[in-house]
Amino acid sequence: MARAKDGKPTINDVARLAGVSKKTVSRVINRSPLLNAQTREKVEAVIAELGYVPNPQARALALRRNFLIGLIHDNPNAQMVLGVQEGILSAIRDTEFALVVRPVNRRSPDMLDDVRTFLDQQRLFGVLLLPPISENDALAQLCDELGVTYVRMGSVRLDEDVHMVASNDREAVAKAVGYLIGQGHRRIGFVAGPEGFRSAAERALGYRDALDSAGVAIDETIMAEGNYTFETGIAAGEKLLAASPRPSAIFASNDEMAAGVLHAARSIGMSVPEDLSIIGFDDTAIAAHIWPPLTTVRWPIQAMAKAAAIKLIDPVEARDQPSHFLSDLIERASVAPL
Amino acid sequence: MARAKDGKPTINDVARLAGVSKKTVSRVINRSPLLNAQTREKVEAVIAELGYVPNPQARALALRRNFLIGLIHDNPNAQMVLGVQEGILSAIRDTEFALVVRPVNRRSPDMLDDVRTFLDQQRLFGVLLLPPISENDALAQLCDELGVTYVRMGSVRLDEDVHMVASNDREAVAKAVGYLIGQGHRRIGFVAGPEGFRSAAERALGYRDALDSAGVAIDETIMAEGNYTFETGIAAGEKLLAASPRPSAIFASNDEMAAGVLHAARSIGMSVPEDLSIIGFDDTAIAAHIWPPLTTVRWPIQAMAKAAAIKLIDPVEARDQPSHFLSDLIERASVAPL
DNA sequence: AGCGCTATGGTAACCGGTGTCAATCCCGCC
DNA sequence: GGCGGGATTGACACCGGTTACCATAGCGCT
Numbered sequence A, B: 001m002a003r004a005k006d007g008k009p010t011i012n013d014v015a016r017l018a019g020v021s022k023k024t025v026s027r028v029i030n031r032s033p034l035l036n037a038q039t040r041e042k043v044e045a046v047i048a049e050l051g052y053v054p055n056p057q058a059r060a061l062a063l064r065r066n067f068l069i070g071l072i073h074d075n076p077n078a079q080m081v082l083g084v085q086e087g088i089l090s091a092i093r094d095t096e097f098a099l100v101v102r103p104v105n106r107r108s109p110d111m112l113d114d115v116r117t118f119l120d121q122q123r124l125f126g127v128l129l130l131p132p133i134s135e136n137d138a139l140a141q142l143c144d145e146l147g148v149t150y151v152r153m154g155s156v157r158l159d160e161d162v163h164m165v166a167s168n169d170r171e172a173v174a175k176a177v178g179y180l181i182g183q184g185h186r187r188i189g190f191v192a193g194p195e196g197f198r199s200a201a202e203r204a205l206g207y208r209d210a211l212d213s214a215g216v217a218i219d220e221t222i223m224a225e226g227n228y229t230f231e232t233g234i235a236a237g238e239k240l241l242a243a244s245p246r247p248s249a250i251f252a253s254n255d256e257m258a259a260g261v262l263h264a265a266r267s268i269g270m271s272v273p274e275d276l277s278i279i280g281f282d283d284t285a286i287a288a289h290i291w292p293p294l295t296t297v298r299w300p301i302q303a304m305a306k307a308a309a310i311k312l313i314d315p316v317e318a319r320d321q322p323s324h325f326l327s328d329l330i331e332r333a334s335v336a337p338l
Numbered sequence C: 001a002g003c004g005c006t007a008t009g010g011t012a013a014c015c016g017g018t019g020t021c022a023a024t025c026c027c028g029c030c
Numbered sequence D: 001g002g003c004g005g006g007a008t009t010g011a012c013a014c015c016g017g018t019t020a021c022c023a024t025a026g027c028g029c030t
Helices: A011-018 A022-029 A037-050 A056-063 A078-092 A111-122 A137-145 A169-182 A198-214 A230-242 A255-267 A285-289 A301-313 B011-018 B022-029 B037-050 B056-063 B078-092 B111-122 B137-145 B169-182 B198-214 B230-242 B255-267 B285-289 B301-313
Strands: A068-073 A098-103 A126-129 A149-154 A164-167 A188-192 A223-225 A249-252 A277-281 A295-298 A328-330 B068-073 B098-103 B126-129 B149-154 B164-167 B188-192 B223-225 B249-252 B277-281 B295-298 B328-330
Touching (some): A011 A037, A022 A037, A056 B056, A068 A078, A068 A111, A068 A301, A078 A098, A078 A301, A078 B078, A098 A111, A098 B111, A111 A137, A126 A137, A126 A301, A137 A149, A149 A301, A164 A301, A169 A198, A169 A249, A169 A277, A169 A295, A169 A328, A188 A198, A188 A230, A188 A255, A230 A249, A249 A255, A255 A285, A255 B285, A285 B255, A285 B285, B011 B022, B011 B037, B068 B078, B068 B111, B068 B301, B078 B098, B098 B111, B111 B137, B126 B301, B149 B301, B169 B198, B169 B328, B188 B198, B188 B230, B188 B255, B230 B249, B230 B255, B255 B277, B255 B285
Parallel strands (some): A068 A098, A126 A149, A188 A249, A277 A295, B068 B098, B068 B126, B126 B149, B149 B164, B188 B223, B188 B249, B249 B277, B277 B295
Antiparallel strands (some): A098 B098, A295 A328
């Protein structure tokens, strides 16, 4: 075997066996067009025989760029993070790119330093920022400063298109609440997401939009805030269901909280959807697996992540990638007409 | 600023400014002990001033090893995958390692080739294998062959300790079923995981162990198989609850299927836990968020992942890392005494 | 003073690729 | 037959680190 005894064959091994120079082998690898077909074939044969694969670190060094893209997130929703990972992977499959993940802690004061260290140390090709951390402008600025291209995913456009892949949460929520109104509901409670989350603010705007356009007045007694967890959903549900008159429907800003509302309703003896209609947001696993299955809003996470990854790695294809994605209302069994 | 106009400062910049050779700077970075303290301080000052960070690709090339560890998985459970990622991250935080993830498709015939390409192309330092794919011996062998160190996570020891971090599902299930027996249940149904999953087999063994040691006979009519999804859990639940006499308790091999059983019970008008006790496995988010909250078995995913990562990157610390982890029974509200 | 140590820092080669630029080959054309 | 020019190919430096090995200096010792 014509390979270094310790490991993989190198470009030199290939060159020697094929009777050409390193450079020519390099040309074959990089699909240079100015190559004699015969030479190419000969070299390719040797490559195949040896099972030669170029050393990515050496390539990265010489090219002064590597083939790693980072995913920086501090997202509590496992389903969503994994959906994003799958989306990115589908974009980089069959390329030489790989995906590096970096969960960070949003609440930590060192978060920015942490990211800076990570970026400095790894010299990534580019990074994807997931909400809620993607809403942090300082972070985007940091990437710029360090010369790392970035793409942010979010619930609303908050950067130039090249840096952004967004859903339109406001519109999606307006549609969902409009659906409740279409079912005859007028007294519709709202569970907001935590302050500081852009998605929370957008979803609240969508709620107001829908009520406004139906001519229904906002009533603060049937609005509550949670932090996207099941427990705070229960608390919010208890508050809203104690209001008088009681709402006939509740929109919760994510599925976990919707599940909490469902729980709260059940503990005071109400049936869903007979006594109360509920809509959630995100279409996470829990939505389909509770009883009754939850009507919810699904935003196309995987497609968005794929588009984001393409924007990052392929400037040509990038131009064809949309920056906006629409969400769908998934009708299940937690809503009944009034 | 004494840096290349296009980018980061290099070791040469540091050497020039500090008035020493590259080699000396390299010694400072690598904490070589044979260095004059003054020289060290001077160099460190320059490094700090310039914000110099060594180029990881160049280092990787020269050292003939890189600082990337891979996570290969095809796990349907988002919660678990993310828990593993967090665990790994806690092990590599403050090191120069980074985490590369690679979801694969277990069912694809090219799975092994896919992994081979990935490993060849990235030349990772080592990889972590998650169940169920970690149960694939061919995969472990492939890693060996390619000179990539690996650690497998699993539900039972199926490799040498250096390559393995395992929970003991058999024992954990025996404990859970024993708990049901302790509550007075004798007719206990079992929902198995899919054939081919080692975890499924182990959990089934645990079930039998518990019944055996309580002197309860196995009854195939109250055993069913699912493939770890909510839907198959429903089907299994329907089958078991149609048996006569009906079981008073059911152990499902994961939480999703337990949720399915719960669903099935409810659709025929049974209350949980009054009419039926249910125990699940994994303690995923769903377990706590359904009603009633599910009694389940929790295995320490993060701790296991952390130990696995340490085994991979630090041969010294590795020796102190356990290869076995115990699972806990998390008592919630889905079990009532008979 | 001469010797042999150890401590320290420099030089050059090398890791495995890529860019630059010049050399060579082959052809048609005058 | 000689020449211009495009198509191929190779020599060599370089990417930013590391190791191997050598040179020099400081020191205690005989």
